[in-house]
Amino acid sequence: MARRNFRIVSVLILMLATILAGRQLWQTPHLPRATTTLAIATAPDTTITNPSDRPMTAGGAVLLDSTAHELRAGGNAASDRARLQSLAIQLAVLGRESAVATIREFLTVGTDAPTRLGFTLSNDGLLTGAPTLRVFLLDLLERLDRDAAADMAKTILATPGSADEWAISLRSLARGRPEETDLLAWKLRELFHNEAWRTSPSSGWLEAFDVAVYLGGNGFVPDLSELMRPANGLTLNHAAYLALDRLVSREPVKVLADLLETPDLLVGREASRAGMFARAELQDPNQRMLLERYMLDPARTAAELDAFAGVYPNANGFVSANLLTTTSASNLEGSRQHDFVALAVVEGWIGDPRFARVRPQLERMRARLAEFSTRKP
DSSP states (O other), X not given: OHHHHHHHHHHHHHHHHHHHHHSOSSOOTTSOOOOOOOGGGGOSSOOOSOGGGSOOOHHHHHHHHHHHHHHHTOOOHHHHHHHHHXXXXXXXXXXXXXXXXXXXXXXXXXXXXXXXXXXXXXXXXXXXXXXXXXXXXXXXXXXXXXXXXXXXXXXXXXSOOOHHHHHHHHHHHHHHOTTOHHHHHHHHHHHHTOHHHHXXXXXXHHHTTHHHHHXXXXXTHHHHHHHTSGGGOHHHHHHHHHHHHHHHHHSHHHHHHHXXXXXXXXXXXXXXXXXXHTTOOTTSHHHHHHHHHHHHOTXXXXXXXXXXXXXXXXXXXXOOOOXXXXXXXXXXXXXXXXXXXXXXXXXXXXXXXXXXXXXXXXXXXXXXXXXXXXXXX
């Protein structure tokens, strides 16, 4: 057993040392997001059956208290990054079980300290920057033991403390208890409707919108549509728009049908709605039917139809690091095949008397599709 523990600690220290020697673990705000993450969670053969069986060590308590004191004493992003890197290494030396117990106990007490680092993510959804010591430790706990992190997430989500802590806890709950989608959805709605967090949205609060994309379906269409109302301000509008737009891309039939059946959802955001319907794939009969209903609706304004025609087919997207989901660049050859099919459908609509009112917009769409279809890859 002693030899096994020594091997585990050696592996953890070696991985951390490799990361620190090669690239910085934490990054300052406004720089490109790093892809390097703390790889403790991938150490072999070290799963904890019951992490609470191992009590927090006295040395671990002193280590966390000392780090909190140093962070409160002041510094800058570079010094805070170094302190957190040092903390991660020293916790690894304690061994995984003791490190987990130490972090859990510290988080239960509620002590915290700010950092000069922003809330930033790597491509795997783990943090490359944490605004507080507690947020750092919540992220580290998930790397060490997802089951323990999911338990702690439920504790954090029981009270409206910190929006950034809630964001990490939602991620930990989703990964550690993937079957508890009802609880995850309930807590996400609480986050959305917390007035204090909405008034001064933190980066973590905004990143939590990705949980709606992870859950999928059309359950959060009303919530995101409400957050897109102009009165909520540009920051909330943009975060909600990105989440809803990604839901359209993932489950177009469900989401577009909801937007059709409930036209009041995006009042004041008609151009955004137009861009979402411009994502419809005409190869799919269900999406084609929804798009026909959208264009033929007599309540559809000329301005919205012009906005729709100006972007169809909408293949625009944002590639970003997210808490739970991934994004990827579009397939160019697949887009060209879609354009060929869409061009044939649009030409058929132009000759269909039902579409006489929208013929000017259809002519613009035909011109765009003809250009895209003949463009060389």
